[in-house]
Each structure stands twice: as structure tokens, then as C-alpha cells.
Amino acid sequence: MQTDFSPAQLADKDIAASEAIIRKCVHCGFCTATCPTYVLGGNELDSPRGRIYLIKDMLENERVPGPEVVKHVDRCLSCLACMTTCPSGVNYMHLVDHARAYIETHYRRPLAERVLRAVVASVLPYPKRFRAALRLAGLARPLAGLLQGIRPLRPAASMLQLAPARLPPQARLPASPAGARGRVVLMQGCAEPVLRPEIRAATMRLLERCGYQVSFAPGEACCGALTHHMGREAEALAAARRNVEAWSREIEAGLEAIIITASGCGTTIKDYGYMLRDDPLYAEKAARVSALAKDVSEVIEAAGLPARVEIPARIVAYHPPCSIQHGQKLTTGPQNLLRAAGFTVKLPADSHLCCGSAGTYNIFQPEIAGQLGARKAQTLEALRPDVVATGNIGCAVQIGQHSGLPVAHIVELLDWATGGPAPAGL
Amino acid sequence: MTPQNTKEVCEIIGQALADGEKLEIVGGGTRAQIGAPREIPTLCLAGLSGILEYDPAELVLTARAGTPLAEIEAAVAERGQGLAFEPYGAAGSTIGGVLAAGVAGARRVSAGGARDHLLGFEAVSGRGEIFRAGAKVVKNVTGYDLPKLLCGSWGRLAALTEVTLKVLPRAPERVTLCWRGLADEPAFALMRAALRAPCDVAAAAHLPGEATMLRLDGVGPSIAARRDYLGAALAAYGPPEALDDAAPLWARVQGGAGLTTEAPLWRLSLPPRAALGAIAPLLAAGGAYLADWAGGLIWLALEGREALIREAADAAGGHATLMRAPAEIRARIPALHPQALGVEALSRRVRRGFDPMGIFETNRFLDEADAD
Amino acid sequence: MPLPDQRVLARRDEIIKALRQIVPGEGVIDAPHELRPYESDGLTAYRQPPMVVVLPETVEQVAAVLRYCKGQNIKVVPRGSGTSLSGGALPLADAVLLGMGRFKKILEIDYEDRLAVVQPGVTNLAITKAVEGEGFYYAPDPSSQIACSIGGNVAENSGGVHCLKYGLTTNNVLGVQLVTMEGEILRFGGKALEAPGLDLLGIIVGSEGLLGVVTEVTVRILPKPETAKALLIGFPSVESAGQCVADTIAAGIIPAGMEMMDKPAIHAAEAFVQVGYPLDVEALLIVELDGPEAECSHLIQEVEAIARANQAGMIRISRDEAERLAFWAGRKAAFPAVGRISPDYYCMDGTIPRAKLPVVLQRMNALSEQYGLGVANVFHAGDGNLHPLILYDANKPGELERAEEFGADILRLCVEVGGVLTGEHGVGVEKRDLMPAMFSEDDLRQQQRLKCAFDPELLLNPGKVFPSLHRCAELGRMHVHRGALPFPELPRF
Structure with missing residues (x-):
């Protein structure tokens, strides 16, 4: 597409990067076909092509973003299905990340929004605070209905509704013995260990069976995806740097891979190299970290599934998280692993379409998230599976909200098939 | 001239x-x-x-x-x-x-x-x-x-x-598969099933009480393979004959030529699934028919009952054209099926765009527009 | 384009308010920044934000909007998925842009009668996806089929690779529901093979949004062929490839698809998808045969023999479905592949008699040198539909204009050798001013009188397809031939 940036504007590296991305767009519209918000609403403004246009207008004209632009960018799930579909190689992810950061620094949100976003950014990335908040949420749950009726407070209602009824107890994990394949660091994350600690336990057992020694990196914390997707760049980069430091120390001690079980984090960690490209102190280390970051399915696939044990035959409906299929472009690996483990694997209709979790999307955009969640649940239930398998904590929670089917992380199923306990609900 | x-x-x-x-x-x-x-x-x-x-x-x-x-x-x-x-x-x-x-x-x-x-x-x-x-x-x-x-x-x-x-x-070869003596319902079902098969059936027609025909055009090996496929897919209807010279049969389908009565001849274009149901009252009223286009085209010979014929066609989402009748009937009954009002008016305006003075409006179709 | 009506613009606020009464909520868009993304379709060289965007959800809303606009003399531009390559959905400054993207339902699938009834915003590929479980598909397959809407396909009479054997959209549509500018909701065709009276359905398809707004489409669905096989054939010259195509057809073979790419296109595609296209050939032919296994095998042998007789160098035959798709991957990615080697490209569309391909390519190469812009060619060899891709950089002053002039010269050349201006993308804005190259003034007037029967005030999609805007009264005037005509000055239309 034709762009109209001045040389002065292009002197800014971020603007120049976004300009290069925009130039690749030929406005063909293929992306609208797979964009969940366009599929639901039929409005060009809520499509990748439309958002690219809005962002281009905003950046070219150095506007103070108006509420309309913010509305449509906020509605983007960052599912990246558009990147999978785009024939021209537009890196929409980097463009919308830049746009969010730009909006955060140039646009003053209404008070209620600012407060809610601040609460989310200061609670969810911190497991201790998150646990405390979830206990409070249990008490405040009856208020959800009331909050639902007040438009600006709907996200608060969503948060209460998403909070689990009971908090699982925190488990002590035994130390991992040395393994023939070497050492890996298992990323702990923020939401996953609080909501579903059994995933980490299953992952450790599986990795150890494969011959890896599993360590944890002191000083590691939330990957920063959450604040990154809210446009809070300073916090996101701080989180990235912190993790790069923590993992660089581990890399120096000898490391095969940094393993991630929440694929939403995986996409961001693999992008650390890009995010910190302009930071002379961190650029190289971040690139090395990104290169070593792997989704757990990649590592198991490369190592080969350990020997199977006898388990009952089960039909698994596999829900590929957007971050896996579009973000990290892992299309056949997880399914192949599940089949190799002896499960009957089926894909739902429109498996490329987001379930609506999208990080904190189901908090801030409850209507659209609700519609997408209902659609996803319907397509999964149509398969009449015994269990839904997925690779991201967000998807697991979202699907759990909209369907009564048992939901497991793929590592839990692989663990079960190779000697571990049956996941809950099976 | x-x-x-x-x-x-x-x-x-x-x-x-x-x-x-x-x-x-x-x-x-x-x-x-x-x-x-x-x-x-x-x-x-x-x-x-x-x-x-x-x-x-x-x-x-x-x-x-x-x-x-x-x-x-x-x-x-x-x-x-x-x-x-x-x-x-x-x-x-x-x-x-x-x-x-x-x-x-x-x-x-x-x-x-x-x-x-x-x-x-x-x-x-x-x-x-x-x-x-x-x-x-x-x-x-x-x-x-x-x-x-x-x-x-x-x-x-x-x-x-x-x-x-x-x-x-033009296809180098053609073969007609013929089922004899099928009743109407199974005949129509057979034709529809044949067209749903990936067999490139060229034509499908039914001469009631006599023959239900499918035509396959193409090259030898292809025709043979498709014959086998259809034989299996349509096994419920019994095995067909393969006719090398089916020309006389098809000639009777063409233009409704096989209907030799003196009664007025109608041409009904209908959605195939609804066709048999649509003409049932017309057959009950003494009509004779034959079907082409897998049931999508019905040639009907029936004395009188013009309104009934047009209603039946309408109800099924199709239309009926009067093809042959004594002059006195043709003077009264329009040959072409009346259209919905909005479409009729639009058609008239379209015709006037080509023929503003109406020199081609010969009232042949009994729908001549009034002068401006 | 027609000049904006200042009286309409002056009443903009009142109009928007009235439209909000008809389509509530986010269905009416009027904020200036929000209008910008609607200012263009797939042809970004032309941009014009509309006065307001309306996104209706029901047929009644469409009828009410059109009735209101007719009463207020407001122009209306319909829009599907906005993937048109001829500017068909280009708005006007004083027009309502009527987006049909919310009409996304598949209303009925009838496997017995082999048809589907869908709303116009349903994408072309979505129809095939809805019926493929039962072994059916919708045949016309424009390259944008993932995103283009069936309503848009009806407006443009879209084609695609497989239309050689299976026809264009018009050969696969059984009926439409259309709302006229009066707000009348009319049906044309339906589930029967033929409609009574004049074939108005036949002119609605391909009418580029000028005659009415389509609100429902009934399409023919076909049983999926048992198998499909493809040949990838490299030729030492365009002439030999072209002769191979002619010989294939003369031998009585109509393949499911027959596509040709010239050397620049081959190189661009291979760089993008790496499927093993030969880089040392002047022309590549991809021939697809579908049908029963026995037929495919037989025809493949015949085509192979014809290719060898025409100096084919490399011939590969797909051994399985995956390989067949791989052969096509490069061709299907040809446009975006070219987009990766050039900041912008201008996709042309014209049809020529197949025999003229070598001379047309020669003249095009000469033009390419003259204009200093590269060109790659993708050709629907089976039916003579040519897609030259002119490479340019919109950010370099003057290049867009040169690309457009180059394109216009190519289209004039197509008409000169006995072809037409557009084989499947439509006239839109892009080729409007070239219509006189193909049609006489009388020819164009006769076509425009058709429009007068549907939309005498010329409010639907003005400025598209026809270069001169004749008022219907003027078009209705009769010339006196011999003798006197009663009341000659009275408009008759």
C-alpha cells in the first residue's frame, strides 16, 4: 500500500518498522476471512485490513487516537489468524503491538477503564497477588450480576465469573534427577500454576520420562505478554529483561531448551529478540533466549514420545490455541503426539478460529469473547469427545466456561498415556 | 418481408x-x-x-x-x-x-x-x-x-x-443406461440420485411405464468406470440395460414428442424434487406426461384445467408454458406463465428500453402493455 | 466520477439520524476516521471515503434504506467483502456505502435438488465448506475465494481457474432475491432450472451493483469429482505452450483447469513457495483433469502426448493429492508472490483469443520497456483470460500513473486483437473509460437503457462501468427515421 510518512517520522525506529509492515499490505482482504471479529460482525473496521488502515491513519497523522480507533484496536484478539492467511507476509503482530503501545501513551482512557486495566496489570502477573485476588473473588462472586449491569464495569463482572469456584492447592514439586538428554528449564508462568498446578506436575513427569532434567530459573516471573498486549510497553520490556537475565544465567550453566506450557507466553518469549532489538544491553541475550524457547510439544516431538502404557481408548477433541497454530506456527505436532499416544484425535469445524480467551480479552471484551466461546464450545461438543485437549491455560479456562466437557492440557494426556495419572474428569 | x-x-x-x-x-x-x-x-x-x-x-x-x-x-x-x-x-x-x-x-x-x-x-x-x-x-x-x-x-x-x-x-462415445418399467416415484428418485453421483451424467429422462434413461458421454474407459459406479450406487433399482442406439427413445423425450395425444401440450419447468408431487393432481385430472432434465422438465398433455396447471407449477416454485393447443385456447390462455407483479412491470420497462414504440409487441403473449 | 451533490452533503447530519432509525447501533458509521477504511476495495489506487457507511442485517432494513435514499436523492454504493480488483465498491463522497457483510447465513442446503440458498455476505469458499461433508462443492473458484462474498461474485460474474470446465458465476446461479432502488423486494429464478419470461437473472449477474442490491442467492452445487490429477509442463517458448493449449482443445479435451505462467511469474512464485517450478523454461502450463479415475488416467496420457508433440521439456504428473496441490500452490500464490518482489503491483484482467497470446506478450514486453515497469503474466490459458501483473512502487512519484497507462494500453491491445476488456474482474471504475474501445456509442446507450428500467434516477453505484452518464430521459429519446413520429420529444423508456 501507499504510505505517507515524512522522513522525520521515519527517523523513529518503531515508526519505520511499522511503515515497512504497512507497505507489505496490498489490501487484498484475504485476512478478513479468518478474523474472528470480522466473522462475527461483518464490519471492515473490526478486521485486520481495517485495523491496518486505522493504525496507518493514526501513525501517519500523529493523531491523538480517537475513541473509535481505540475501540477497534482493543477488539483485536491478537489471535494472528490473519498472519496465517496473509499471502503478502504482513507482520500484523508487530504492527498491532506497536499500535497498542502508541495508544497507551497517547490516549487517556475513561476512569473506569484505567482503574480496571491497572488492577489487572498489577494482579494477574503476580501469582501470590493472583491467588489472594481469587480468594476475594470467591467472596465477591454474588456481585457479578450487579456489575454486569453497569457497562464500564462489565470487565470486573467477567473477572469474577472467570474466577474458579475452588482454588487448587499449591503442590510441592520433587527435585528432578539428572537426565540423559540434558537439562531444561520449565517456565513457571503466572496464571497457570495458580489455576492448574497439575499441568506443571504432568509436564515434569513427561519430560523426565523423555530423559530431561527439569529445573526452574530463580528470578523468572511473568513473561510480560499480558502487559505487552495492553500496550504497557515499559512494564512488558521490564518483564522481558528480567526473564532474559534469569534464563541467561541458566543458559550459562548449560541448557537444552526453555520449555513453555502456556502457549500464549510462548509466542511472546519467542518474540523477545524482536522486542528488545533496540536495547544494546539485551538484544543479543534476548535473541538467544528466543531461539531456545520451545513449546513443550516441540520438545516432546523432537525427543519422541516415551513408551506407552495401556489406557482406555479415548476420543480427544483437539483445540489448537491461536498462539500455537498462528503465533508459533505449530500445526501438526501436537495432534501427531496425541495420535502417537493412542488417542483418537478430531479437530472441530473452524479450528482456526479463536475461542475468545486471548489473554485478558475475555475480561475486557466480554460480549465478543462470549460469542466466540459459545461457538467454540458448540463445535467441540459436536465431535462428542471424551475430553478437549489444548495447549494454553487461557483456552482451557475459556472453554471450561462455555462447555461441560472435561478440558486437559495435552501434556496431561501424554503423561497419562506414558504412565502418569488420569487427568481430572477422565 | x-x-x-x-x-x-x-x-x-x-x-x-x-x-x-x-x-x-x-x-x-x-x-x-x-x-x-x-x-x-x-x-x-x-x-x-x-x-x-x-x-x-x-x-x-x-x-x-x-x-x-x-x-x-x-x-x-x-x-x-x-x-x-x-x-x-x-x-x-x-x-x-x-x-x-x-x-x-x-x-x-x-x-x-x-x-x-x-x-x-x-x-x-x-x-x-x-x-x-x-x-x-x-x-x-x-x-x-x-x-x-x-x-x-x-x-x-x-x-x-x-x-x-x-x-x-463432442464426446466420442455415448451410452444410455435404461431401466424398464420403474414406477414414477422410484424413477424420479433414481434420476436425482444419478445426478448427485460424481459420474457426469449428461442427461436423465423418464418415459412413464416404459423407460428411465441416463446418458453417459465420454471416452470408453471413462464410460465403463461410470457405468460400474452407477450400477453399484443405483443397485436398489435393479440392473440397467446398456443401449447403444437409444436415439429413438431420446427422440421421444425431445420436445415432448412422445406424447402423441391431441390434448394441449404444456412444458413445465419445476424443481426436480417437487416435480412429481406438483403434477399429481394434473395426472389425476387425466394428464399424460414425460419427464426430462432429471425431473426438472415435465411435458404434459392435458385437456383444459389451465388454471390448475399454472397453480400447480406456481406452488412448486416453477412455471408452465403452453406449447401447443387449438387456436381458440391459445387466444385465451397466455403461452407464457404470468410473473409476479413487480417482475412483470420491470420486464415491461426492460422491453421498452429496446422497443419503445412497441413494434414487436404483437400480443402474441397476451400481455401487451397499455399505451403510455 | 459524478460530482457530489452539495444539497445532500448539506443535510448529512439529518440523513445519518434517519439512517440510524432504520439500522441501529454500530450499523451506521459516520466518524471520519472510521470512514477511511471503507474508502477503497481491493484496488487501492482509487480511494474516496463515503458520506456514511450502513451495515444492515435484514432484507427489510436494506429495502428501507434504499427507499429512504431514493426519496432523498442519495446515491448508494453496495459493498461485499471489498475484494474487487476493479473498484466496484469505490464509494462517492455523497453516497451511502451499503455493506452487506452482516448477511452471513447459509439459509438452506438441498442435496436432492443440488442447490444452496445463501445470504450475499457468505464467502465463496464458505459455500464449498458447508457442503463438502456430503461430497459436494461450489465450482466457481476465484483466487480470492477465501474472502470474496457470493454477493460480490454475483455482481462481478466472477470466474476462477475452474470456470473453463464449470462455467462462471452466471452459469452456476439459479436465482437471486434483489432489492431495487425503489425498495421493492423481487425474486428472479429459484430452484427450477429456468425462470419464466425474460432472463433478468442473467443480466443481474455481472451488473456490478448497478441494478439492485442482492439479498439472497441460490447457487448450484456439484458432486465432487472422484479424483483430480494435474500435469506441470515446462515449454521452451510461449508459442509452443500456446499451441499445446490449442491442440488440447482441438483434441476434444476440456480440462478442469489450464493455467499458464511466464518466466517472471514462475520465478516469483518459486521464490515464494518453493514447490519445484523449473526456472529455465519460458512458459509453464498447469493442466488439471478431474472426473472418474479411469477418465483422468486416459486424458493425462493424451495431454502428455500433446505436450511432447509441442516440444515440452519437463513434464510432471501428480502422484497424489498432496502433489497436485503443490503444483497449484505456486500458481495460486502468484499474485502475492509478485507482491513480495515489488512494493506494489497492478493486476490487470483482459481476455484475448488464445491464438493471439504470443503476439500480445511480445507487444507487452515492448510496452514494459517503454514504461520502464516490469510485468509478469498469469494466464487462464483455457479461456484466453490474461492477468498481467504490472510491478510498481506507489511511493515513487508518477509510478502509479505510469502503471495505469501501461494497463490501459494492454487492455486496448486485448480489444485490438479481438478480445475484451475484462474476463472476470469487472469494469468497475478501472476500465470504465476504455468501454468506447470495445463498444460503439449506440451499443453503450442500449446497455444503459437497461439500467433505466431498474434505476431511472441513476442512484445505484454511479460512476461505474459506463463512461458517460446519460440521463434516462435523454436515452429514451427516439430518432426520427422516415416520416414523422408521433410526439417525438416525449421520452419513451
């Missing part, structure tokens, strides 16, 4: 305009018996005859509109090609005539109708102006698709002087 070239056609139409006269456009006059009896001067285009261009590799043939259909068919057959919509007509039938009457044979169900094979034309409008539309290539979307409109327009828009047709290769 029998002009010999386009200029003479213009003059005749111009004269009719000046004199306030009406004109009926005629080709070979082989379909004059369709429509109300009328005494209108004819503009006979049979004098505009001859193939102008024919390029088999481009799949395109251009001929003057009055060229006999037989001449065109012979020319293309020589090069192993044919008109895929299988038009037909009595001796003297012209290509312009079959296009204007929207004639198509059994293969219409798979290959499309006249309108799917007219690529371009030249004509003289009711304003006396020569105009061209469409083109001489098969892939064209430049401007409105007027060739579609001219097909089946019964000479009410313009006098065709030159037509460009899409021609297609």
Missing part, C-alpha cells in the same frame, strides 16, 4: 416505426404455433444466412442469425464439436430462432441452456438501431450480459442479425 442483410432489416424496422406498424420477427417459422393466433406482418430473418467465422480451437462460431440450425450442426460436427445445449427444431429452424425461443434439449441438465452458450450478438433494436453486445470470446464480463437477455426473449427485444456461440467438443 425477407431482408437479405442487416441494412435491410434496419430499413424495414424504420419503416414500421414510421408507419406505426407492428412486426413479428420470424426465423424458420417452425415455432409460430406457440402463442395467441395473430395476423401481424412478419420480419423473416431466414435470408440472413451463413457461417461467418468458426475457430474450433477457440471454441467460438459466428453465424448470421437466419442460418439453419442444421447447417451449423453439420459444420461443427465435421470438426468433432457440437452445441452442448442440444437445440432442436423442425426443418427450417434457424439458430436465431432456437436462441430466441430458448430451446434446449436433454443435455441442458448438465451442460446449461441456450443462454449459457450465446457469447455475443449483433441485432437491430425496436428503435431501428444496430447494436452489438457480448463478445467473441468465452470469458467476458464487460458490460451487461445482454446475450442472456436475448435468449428466450421470443423476438420481443430486437431482431438478431448475427450470433456468436460457444461450441464444445
Whole structure:
């Protein structure tokens, strides 16, 4: 597409990067076909092509973003299905990340929004605070209905509704013995260990069976995806740097891979190299970290599934998280692993379409998230599976909200098939 | 009046305009018996005859509109090609005539109708102006698709002087599979099932109480493979005969020729699934029928009951055309099925765009517009 | 384009308010920044924000909007998925842009009668996806089929690779529901093979949004062929490839698809998808045959023999479905592949008699040198539909204009050799001013009288397809030939 940036504007590296991305767009519209918000609403403004246009207008004209632009960018799930579909190689992810950061620094949100976003950014990335908040949420749950009726407070209602009824107890994990394949660091994350600690336990057992020694990196914390997707760049980069430091120390001690079980984090960690490209102190280390970051399915696939044990035959409906299929472009690996483990694997209709979790999307955009969640649940239930398998904590929670089917992380199923306990609900 | 070239056609139409006269456009006059009896001067285009261009590799043939259909068919057959919509007509039938009457044979169900094979034309409008539309290539979307409109327009828009047709290769072999003595319901179900199969069935017809036929066109090995597939898919109906010369049977289907009664002949175009149900009351009233286009085309011979016939067609989402009847009936009953009011008014406005003075409005179809 | 009506613009606020009464909520868009993304379709060289965007959800809303606009003399531009390559959905400054993207339902699938009834915003590929479980598909397959809407396909009479054997949209549509500018909701065609009376359905398809707004489409669905096989054939010259195509057709073979790419296109595609296209050939032919296994095998042998007789160098035959798709991957990615080697490209569309391909390519190469812009060619060899891709950089002053002039010269050349201006993309804005190259003034007037029957005030999609805007009264005037005509000055239309 034709762009109209001045040389002065292009002197800014971020603007120049976004300009290069925009130039690749030929406005063909293929992306609208797979964009969940366009599929639901039929409005060009809520499509990748439309958002690219809005962002281009905003950046070219150095506007103070108006509420309309913010509305449509906020509605983007960052599912990246558009990147999978785009024939021209537009890196929409980097463009919308830049746009969010730009909006955060140039646009003053209404008070209620600012407060809610601040609460989310200061609670969810911190497991201790998150646990405390979830206990409070249990008490405040009856208020959800009331909050639902007040438009600006709907996200608060969503948060209460998403909070689990009971908090699982925190488990002590035994130390991992040395393994023939070497050492890996298992990323702990923020939401996953609080909501579903059994995933980490299953992952450790599986990795150890494969011959890896599993360590944890002191000083590691939330990957920063959450604040990154809210446009809070300073916090996101701080989180990235912190993790790069923590993992660089581990890399120096000898490391095969940094393993991630929440694929939403995986996409961001693999992008650390890009995010910190302009930071002379961190650029190289971040690139090395990104290169070593792997989704757990990649590592198991490369190592080969350990020997199977006898388990009952089960039909698994596999829900590929957007971050896996579009973000990290892992299309056949997880399914192949599940089949190799002896499960009957089926894909739902429109498996490329987001379930609506999208990080904190189901908090801030409850209507659209609700519609997408209902659609996803319907397509999964149509398969009449015994269990839904997925690779991201967000998807697991979202699907759990909209369907009564048992939901497991793929590592839990692989663990079960190779000697571990049956996941809950099976 | 029998002009010999386009200029003479213009003059005749111009004269009719000046004199306030009406004109009926005629080709070979082989379909004059369709429509109300009328005494209108004819503009006979049979004098505009001859193939102008024919390029088999481009799949395109251009001929003057009055060229006999037989001449065109012979020319293309020589090069192993044919008109895929299988038009037909009595001796003297012209290509312009079959296009204007929207004639198509059994293969219409798979290959499309006249309108799917007219690529371009030249004509003289009711304003006396020569105009061209469409083109001489098969892939064209430049401007409105007027060739579609001219097909089946019964000479009410313009006098065709030159037509460009899409021609297609003729299959080297054809086989007709024939089931004998099937009752109506299973026969129709069989035809529909055959068309749902990935077997490229060229045509499907049913002569009640006698024969249900499927035609397969193509090359030997392909026909054999498709025969096997259909044999298995349609096993419930019993094994078919394979007829090498089914021409007499198909000849009876064409144009409803197999219905030899003196009763008026109707042509019903219906959604295939609804067809049998739609004609049930008409058969109960004494009608005889045969079915083509897998049940999508019903030839019906029935005395009287004109309103019932049209209602039945309407209710099924189709329409009924009166093809042959004594003059006295044709004077009362419009040959063409009445259209919904909004569409009728729109059609009238479209016709006036070609023929503002109404010189082609001969009341043949008993729907002549009132004067402005 | 017609000049904006200042009286309409002056009443903009009142109009928007009235439209909000008809289509509530986010269905009416009027904020200036929000109008910008609607200012263009797939042809970004042309941009014009509309006065307001309306996104209706029901047929009644469409009828009410059109009735209101007719009463207020407001122009209306319909829009599907906005993927048109000819500017068909380009708005006007004083027009309502009527987006049909919310009409996304598949209303009925009838496997017995082999048809589907869908709303116009349903994408072309979505129809095939809805019926493929039962072994059916919708045949016309434009390259944008993932995103283009069936309503848009009806407006443009879209084609695609497989239209050689299976026809264009118009050969696969059984009926439409259309709302006229009056707000009348009319049906044309339906489930029967033919409609009574004039074939108005036949002119609505391909009418580029000028005659009415389509609100429902009934399409033919076909049983999926048992198998499909493809040949990838390399030729030492365009002439030999072209002769191979002619010989194939002369031998009585109509393949499911037959596509040609010239050397620049081959190189661009291979760089993008790496499927093993030969880089040392002047022309590549991809021929697809579908049908029963026995037929495919037989025809493949015949085509192979014809290719060898025409000096084919490399011939590969797909051994399985995956390989067949791989052969096509490069061709299907040809446009975006070219987009990766050039900041912008201008995709042309014209049809020529197949035999003229070598001379047209020669003249095009000469033009390419003259204009200083590269060109790659993708050709629907089976039906003569040519897609030259002109490479340019919109950010370099003057290059867009030169690309457009180059494109216009190519289209004039197509008409000159006996072809047409557009084989499947439509006239839109892009080729409007070239219509006189193909049609006489009388021809164009006769076509425009058709429009007068549907939309006498010329409010639907003005400025598209026809270069001169004649008022219907003027078009209705009769010339006097001989003798006197009663009341000659009275408009008759």
C-alpha cells in the first residue's frame, strides 16, 4: 500500500518498522476471512485490513487516537489468524503491538477503564497477588450480576465469573534427577500454576520420562505478554529483561531448551529478540533466549514420545490455541503426539478460529469473547469427545466456561498415556 | 418481408416505426404455433444466412442469425464439436430462432441452456438501431450480459442479425443406461440420485411405464468406470440395460414428442424434487406426461384445467408454458406463465428500453402493455 | 466520477439520524476516521471515503434504506467483502456505502435438488465448506475465494481457474432475491432450472451493483469429482505452450483447469513457495483433469502426448493429492508472490483469443520497456483470460500513473486483437473509460437503457462501468427515421 510518512517520522525506529509492515499490505482482504471479529460482525473496521488502515491513519497523522480507533484496536484478539492467511507476509503482530503501545501513551482512557486495566496489570502477573485476588473473588462472586449491569464495569463482572469456584492447592514439586538428554528449564508462568498446578506436575513427569532434567530459573516471573498486549510497553520490556537475565544465567550453566506450557507466553518469549532489538544491553541475550524457547510439544516431538502404557481408548477433541497454530506456527505436532499416544484425535469445524480467551480479552471484551466461546464450545461438543485437549491455560479456562466437557492440557494426556495419572474428569 | 442483410432489416424496422406498424420477427417459422393466433406482418430473418467465422480451437462460431440450425450442426460436427445445449427444431429452424425461443434439449441438465452458450450478438433494436453486445470470446464480463437477455426473449427485444456461440467438443462415445418399467416415484428418485453421483451424467429422462434413461458421454474407459459406479450406487433399482442406439427413445423425450395425444401440450419447468408431487393432481385430472432434465422438465398433455396447471407449477416454485393447443385456447390462455407483479412491470420497462414504440409487441403473449 | 451533490452533503447530519432509525447501533458509521477504511476495495489506487457507511442485517432494513435514499436523492454504493480488483465498491463522497457483510447465513442446503440458498455476505469458499461433508462443492473458484462474498461474485460474474470446465458465476446461479432502488423486494429464478419470461437473472449477474442490491442467492452445487490429477509442463517458448493449449482443445479435451505462467511469474512464485517450478523454461502450463479415475488416467496420457508433440521439456504428473496441490500452490500464490518482489503491483484482467497470446506478450514486453515497469503474466490459458501483473512502487512519484497507462494500453491491445476488456474482474471504475474501445456509442446507450428500467434516477453505484452518464430521459429519446413520429420529444423508456 501507499504510505505517507515524512522522513522525520521515519527517523523513529518503531515508526519505520511499522511503515515497512504497512507497505507489505496490498489490501487484498484475504485476512478478513479468518478474523474472528470480522466473522462475527461483518464490519471492515473490526478486521485486520481495517485495523491496518486505522493504525496507518493514526501513525501517519500523529493523531491523538480517537475513541473509535481505540475501540477497534482493543477488539483485536491478537489471535494472528490473519498472519496465517496473509499471502503478502504482513507482520500484523508487530504492527498491532506497536499500535497498542502508541495508544497507551497517547490516549487517556475513561476512569473506569484505567482503574480496571491497572488492577489487572498489577494482579494477574503476580501469582501470590493472583491467588489472594481469587480468594476475594470467591467472596465477591454474588456481585457479578450487579456489575454486569453497569457497562464500564462489565470487565470486573467477567473477572469474577472467570474466577474458579475452588482454588487448587499449591503442590510441592520433587527435585528432578539428572537426565540423559540434558537439562531444561520449565517456565513457571503466572496464571497457570495458580489455576492448574497439575499441568506443571504432568509436564515434569513427561519430560523426565523423555530423559530431561527439569529445573526452574530463580528470578523468572511473568513473561510480560499480558502487559505487552495492553500496550504497557515499559512494564512488558521490564518483564522481558528480567526473564532474559534469569534464563541467561541458566543458559550459562548449560541448557537444552526453555520449555513453555502456556502457549500464549510462548509466542511472546519467542518474540523477545524482536522486542528488545533496540536495547544494546539485551538484544543479543534476548535473541538467544528466543531461539531456545520451545513449546513443550516441540520438545516432546523432537525427543519422541516415551513408551506407552495401556489406557482406555479415548476420543480427544483437539483445540489448537491461536498462539500455537498462528503465533508459533505449530500445526501438526501436537495432534501427531496425541495420535502417537493412542488417542483418537478430531479437530472441530473452524479450528482456526479463536475461542475468545486471548489473554485478558475475555475480561475486557466480554460480549465478543462470549460469542466466540459459545461457538467454540458448540463445535467441540459436536465431535462428542471424551475430553478437549489444548495447549494454553487461557483456552482451557475459556472453554471450561462455555462447555461441560472435561478440558486437559495435552501434556496431561501424554503423561497419562506414558504412565502418569488420569487427568481430572477422565 | 425477407431482408437479405442487416441494412435491410434496419430499413424495414424504420419503416414500421414510421408507419406505426407492428412486426413479428420470424426465423424458420417452425415455432409460430406457440402463442395467441395473430395476423401481424412478419420480419423473416431466414435470408440472413451463413457461417461467418468458426475457430474450433477457440471454441467460438459466428453465424448470421437466419442460418439453419442444421447447417451449423453439420459444420461443427465435421470438426468433432457440437452445441452442448442440444437445440432442436423442425426443418427450417434457424439458430436465431432456437436462441430466441430458448430451446434446449436433454443435455441442458448438465451442460446449461441456450443462454449459457450465446457469447455475443449483433441485432437491430425496436428503435431501428444496430447494436452489438457480448463478445467473441468465452470469458467476458464487460458490460451487461445482454446475450442472456436475448435468449428466450421470443423476438420481443430486437431482431438478431448475427450470433456468436460457444461450441464444445463432442464426446466420442455415448451410452444410455435404461431401466424398464420403474414406477414414477422410484424413477424420479433414481434420476436425482444419478445426478448427485460424481459420474457426469449428461442427461436423465423418464418415459412413464416404459423407460428411465441416463446418458453417459465420454471416452470408453471413462464410460465403463461410470457405468460400474452407477450400477453399484443405483443397485436398489435393479440392473440397467446398456443401449447403444437409444436415439429413438431420446427422440421421444425431445420436445415432448412422445406424447402423441391431441390434448394441449404444456412444458413445465419445476424443481426436480417437487416435480412429481406438483403434477399429481394434473395426472389425476387425466394428464399424460414425460419427464426430462432429471425431473426438472415435465411435458404434459392435458385437456383444459389451465388454471390448475399454472397453480400447480406456481406452488412448486416453477412455471408452465403452453406449447401447443387449438387456436381458440391459445387466444385465451397466455403461452407464457404470468410473473409476479413487480417482475412483470420491470420486464415491461426492460422491453421498452429496446422497443419503445412497441413494434414487436404483437400480443402474441397476451400481455401487451397499455399505451403510455 | 459524478460530482457530489452539495444539497445532500448539506443535510448529512439529518440523513445519518434517519439512517440510524432504520439500522441501529454500530450499523451506521459516520466518524471520519472510521470512514477511511471503507474508502477503497481491493484496488487501492482509487480511494474516496463515503458520506456514511450502513451495515444492515435484514432484507427489510436494506429495502428501507434504499427507499429512504431514493426519496432523498442519495446515491448508494453496495459493498461485499471489498475484494474487487476493479473498484466496484469505490464509494462517492455523497453516497451511502451499503455493506452487506452482516448477511452471513447459509439459509438452506438441498442435496436432492443440488442447490444452496445463501445470504450475499457468505464467502465463496464458505459455500464449498458447508457442503463438502456430503461430497459436494461450489465450482466457481476465484483466487480470492477465501474472502470474496457470493454477493460480490454475483455482481462481478466472477470466474476462477475452474470456470473453463464449470462455467462462471452466471452459469452456476439459479436465482437471486434483489432489492431495487425503489425498495421493492423481487425474486428472479429459484430452484427450477429456468425462470419464466425474460432472463433478468442473467443480466443481474455481472451488473456490478448497478441494478439492485442482492439479498439472497441460490447457487448450484456439484458432486465432487472422484479424483483430480494435474500435469506441470515446462515449454521452451510461449508459442509452443500456446499451441499445446490449442491442440488440447482441438483434441476434444476440456480440462478442469489450464493455467499458464511466464518466466517472471514462475520465478516469483518459486521464490515464494518453493514447490519445484523449473526456472529455465519460458512458459509453464498447469493442466488439471478431474472426473472418474479411469477418465483422468486416459486424458493425462493424451495431454502428455500433446505436450511432447509441442516440444515440452519437463513434464510432471501428480502422484497424489498432496502433489497436485503443490503444483497449484505456486500458481495460486502468484499474485502475492509478485507482491513480495515489488512494493506494489497492478493486476490487470483482459481476455484475448488464445491464438493471439504470443503476439500480445511480445507487444507487452515492448510496452514494459517503454514504461520502464516490469510485468509478469498469469494466464487462464483455457479461456484466453490474461492477468498481467504490472510491478510498481506507489511511493515513487508518477509510478502509479505510469502503471495505469501501461494497463490501459494492454487492455486496448486485448480489444485490438479481438478480445475484451475484462474476463472476470469487472469494469468497475478501472476500465470504465476504455468501454468506447470495445463498444460503439449506440451499443453503450442500449446497455444503459437497461439500467433505466431498474434505476431511472441513476442512484445505484454511479460512476461505474459506463463512461458517460446519460440521463434516462435523454436515452429514451427516439430518432426520427422516415416520416414523422408521433410526439417525438416525449421520452419513451
